[in-house]
Amino acid sequence: MSDHLLGPVHVVGAGLLGTSVGLAARRAGLEVWLSDRSPEHVRTAVGLGAGDPAPASGVAQLTVVAVPPDHVAEVVADALRRGGVVTDVASVKSGVLDDVRRLAPGGVQRYVGSHPMAGSERSGPLAGSEALFDGRPWAVTPHPDADPAAVALVEELTRRCGAESLRMSALDHDRAVARTSHLPHLLAVLTAGQLAGVEPAELSLSGQGVRDVTRIAGGDPALWRQILRANRPAVTDLLRQVSDDLVRLVGVLDAADDDALGQILERGVAGTRAIPGKHGGPSLPTRPVYVAVPDHPGELARLFADVGEIGVNIEDLRIDHDPGRPVGLVELLVADEAAEPLRTALEARDWTTHR
Amino acid sequence: MSDHLLGPVHVVGAGLLGTSVGLAARRAGLEVWLSDRSPEHVRTAVGLGAGDPAPASGVAQLTVVAVPPDHVAEVVADALRRGGVVTDVASVKSGVLDDVRRLAPGGVQRYVGSHPMAGSERSGPLAGSEALFDGRPWAVTPHPDADPAAVALVEELTRRCGAESLRMSALDHDRAVARTSHLPHLLAVLTAGQLAGVEPAELSLSGQGVRDVTRIAGGDPALWRQILRANRPAVTDLLRQVSDDLVRLVGVLDAADDDALGQILERGVAGTRAIPGKHGGPSLPTRPVYVAVPDHPGELARLFADVGEIGVNIEDLRIDHDPGRPVGLVELLVADEAAEPLRTALEARDWTTHR
Known part of the structure; x- marks a missing residue:
């Protein structure tokens, strides 16, 4: 050939x-x-x-x-x-x-x-x-x-x-996706499962955090059943480790062992930093700038037109969905050193911002 | 008084x-x-x-x-x-x-x-x-x-x-935040914990899903230690339920029980739908429109200026951070019926889009 x-x-x-x-x-x-x-x-x-x-x-x-x-x-x-x-x-x-x-x-x-x-x-x-x-x-x-x-x-x-x-290798691939895709999916499913069938009043304080954690749990169950069945050994290995971690976490909370709890939380912080950054490089230190944006067409356009003219590159952004909020809160993630200049420039253009 | x-x-x-x-x-x-x-x-x-x-x-x-x-x-x-x-x-x-x-x-x-x-x-x-x-x-x-x-x-x-x-009541409040804030935080921590200390190559396939699930695990451990200690009873109750769910999930995977796995996944989907939508109303059916955006200042502004002129309201959006991507992928979530008109209008303005 x-x-x-x-x-x-x-x-x-x-x-x-x-x-x-x-x-x-x-x-x-x-x-x-x-x-x-x-x-x-x-x-x-x-x-x-x-x-x-x-x-x-x-x-x-x-x-x-x-x-x-x-x-x-x-x-x-x-x-x-x-x-x-x-x-x-x-x-x-x-x-x-x-x-x-x-x-x-x-x-x-x-x-x-x-x-x-x-x-x-x-x-x-x-x-x-x-x-x-x-x-x-x-x-x-x-x-x-x-x-x-x-x-x-x-x-x-x-x-x-x-x-x-x-x-x-196929094995390395399957272990990698078990860790970075299938395990997160299942833990999102378990987190979301705890919201199903609950009184609406008990969910009225839901913020952006729980929405982010559970979003992927909305994926197609039929497809995910096939994926999980195909990667059973790697997925169950990781689930057993997390199951052990979870039992240990409950014990640490029961024992009010503050140092051990701190170590578990620190390991989580370290894990978020281990994910490769945009374009495969190490994660850049970024800082959020929050901007209040009226929730109707054109306002986001006006905001991004202003950001574009100011000339700051946006690494990531999200719109805050908290219930009852008449004004959207847009979180702009920008390079550490660009945050303050961006905030000052946006305030000068009459946007309400905070850090 | x-x-x-x-x-x-x-x-x-x-x-x-x-x-x-x-x-x-x-x-x-x-x-x-x-x-x-x-x-x-x-x-x-x-x-x-x-x-x-x-x-x-x-x-x-x-x-x-x-x-x-x-x-x-x-x-x-x-x-x-x-x-x-x-x-x-x-x-x-x-x-x-x-x-x-x-x-x-x-x-x-x-x-x-x-x-x-x-x-x-x-x-x-x-x-x-x-x-x-x-x-x-x-x-x-x-x-x-x-x-x-x-x-x-x-x-x-x-x-x-x-x-x-x-x-x-204080008790209802504490149960509610245990479910919608403290439990998601801890499961994000456990998911992120499985990424800490892992060979970088094993994380090279990380996508947006794992980033979303683990984001809040980056929160300040000192503050979270105090929060979790203060809400110990409600948090450990829920953690024990999730621990049971997790043991059951491992058993279901080991037994290759497809129906039971499907039920667990469906419960997760139901949970994501139980979270109150924007402004406290029920979640509106939305649909994503993906737009390829060159990763430099001004391009997002141009996109949002165009979206603003087209007159479609954006419910949520995210920038895709996949490693190695020279072009950003922006996901615009809009009302179901607005997705196709938006896509057509954006294509007419020379944006590369897909569903």
């Missing part, structure tokens, strides 16, 4: 991810074939410009399997039997690899798993975008028997789709 | 909350006296216009105690001995009430606890703002022996400071 990605790229599964791969590959000038169990999905994706319907015969240089988690391995095995290099975009990698070894032992050296960190909350071809992967991490998970040329081809696809290619 | 709040209001403790109470009460036309163990804090708060230094003698109509949690009860008792109605702004209410009953049994009918839902992450008088309480819930927690006129006076203060006054 050629060392370079020349196409065609055959995308199997024209949902959000498959359609986005098609659009991004087309943007990169590659020929794309599309197939899906649903002819409607193929028509929609073709209509969006994500590629052409796959021909009845012919072998693509690279097949990208983007079907629901439970069906990935069998579809990968089918593709390997047709020929060419095959990757998939499922969010858990070890189980797929094991199944592919079993289902297509003769072709496994042409299989290289991958996982773009993008877009799991939306679904369907209409949600696709050529820009979905731009600048996002896209894990590529070669196994020891993988043909190096196949690995190179999959990595080239991830880069040409605009992503940042990160190579790691 | 008068049924109406005429002043003076004596604020004891000129930190963030005390200074903000002073500023808001001054805005409402009330005379404010300020005192603090630190003369520097009083000078700063006076300089900001939060009031005048408290006179050596004289009794305020209403004293507001805004000192650190561990010292609240003794300062409330001192104030009751001086005379007038006394409230405090500590974030846990039952223990303070018990201590005040013990320390100042003759004055407890003039004590009415309260708790504004505002500002715990920042500190110091310089962080104060007259707008800090505007539209926020401010819990007022009368006890059975409280003089109704004292309750009315404290409620009048909360309203004149711009807040929405919510009356509940």
Whole structure:
């Protein structure tokens, strides 16, 4: 096979991810074939410009399997039997690899798993975008028997789709997403579970904190069931550790052991600082500036126009949703040294601000 | 005593909350006296216009105690001995009430606890703002022996400071904040704790989800130690329930019990929907529109100017921080039916969007 990605790229599964791969590959000038169990999905994706319907015969240089988690391995095995290099975009990698070894032992050296960190909350071809992967991490998970040329081809696809290619083993990948995605999801679910069925009055003091902690718990249970089932060993390992931590925390509170409680809280602070910052660099020290903004169209525009003219870069922002608030509070996170100048400049433009 | 709040209001403790109470009460036309163990804090708060230094003698109509949690009860008792109605702004209410009953049994009918839902992450008088309480819930927690006129006076203060006054018992308050604030905080701490000391490569796939879940775990451990110690019974009750839920979750995953897992995930979804929406109403159905925004000053301003001209109200927004992303992804949450028109209008103005 050629060392370079020349196409065609055959995308199997024209949902959000498959359609986005098609659009991004087309943007990169590659020929794309599309197939899906649903002819409607193929028509929609073709209509969006994500590629052409796959021909009845012919072998693509690279097949990208983007079907629901439970069906990935069998579809990968089918593709390997047709020929060419095959990757998939499922969010858990070890189980797929094991199944592919079993289902297509003769072709496994042409299989290289991958996982773009993008877009799991939306679904369907209409949600696709050529820009979905731009600048996002896209894990590529070669196994020891993988043909190096196949690995190179999959990595080239991830880069040409605009992503940042990160190579790691399937096992390392699954442990990493267990820690940074599946565990947070489940703890958000447990936190949110404690709000279900509670008297509304008991939730009337809810602030931004509980909203942030529980937001991802709103994700699609059907999809999450498949993800969690696929990554069971890594997820249960971490859950058992957290379960031990939780038992210990209750003991520390019962014993009124202030020092031990302090250590647990400090470890949490250290954890928030360990998350990589924007653009992969270390987290920059930032400071919030709060601005009161009347809650109607145009006011945010006026605020950002002013911020833009002042020339300060905003690292992050959020709108405060506290119940009963007639005026929105916008939190602008900016570099430490930019906070005071920004506040002064905004006050000069008649905004009510505080730190 | 008068049924109406005429002043003076004596604020004891000129930190963030005390200074903000002073500023808001001054805005409402009330005379404010300020005192603090630190003369520097009083000078700063006076300089900001939060009031005048408290006179050596004289009794305020209403004293507001805004000192650190561990010292609240003794300062409330001192104030009751001086005379007038006394409230405090500590974030846990039952223990303070018990201590005040013990320390100042003759004055407890003039004590009415309260708790504004505002500002715990920042500190110091310089962080104060007259707008800090505007539209926020401010819990007022009368006890059975409280003089109704004292309750009315404290409620009048909360309203004149711009807040929405919510009356509940100390016990109900403490249970409510255990559920909506202290429990989420601790589960965020445990989630973040699993990121501390981990190889950076294992965190390279971190997305917005884990950032949201863990953000509040960055709060000040010294303050949180005091809050958690003060609300121990309610917090440990909930933690034990979550500990049971967690053991059950591990069992469900081990047994590959898909139906039970689905029920746990569905309960989480129900919990996210139980949180009151913006302005206290039920959560409106919203839909995200994603817009790619180059990460430099002025681009956000241009985006919001366009959104403002299009005339769509933004319910919430966030900037996606995925590592390695050269282009920021802004998520605009708008009313369900406004999403498609907004997307079309933004595309017409040359923005790259997706759902």
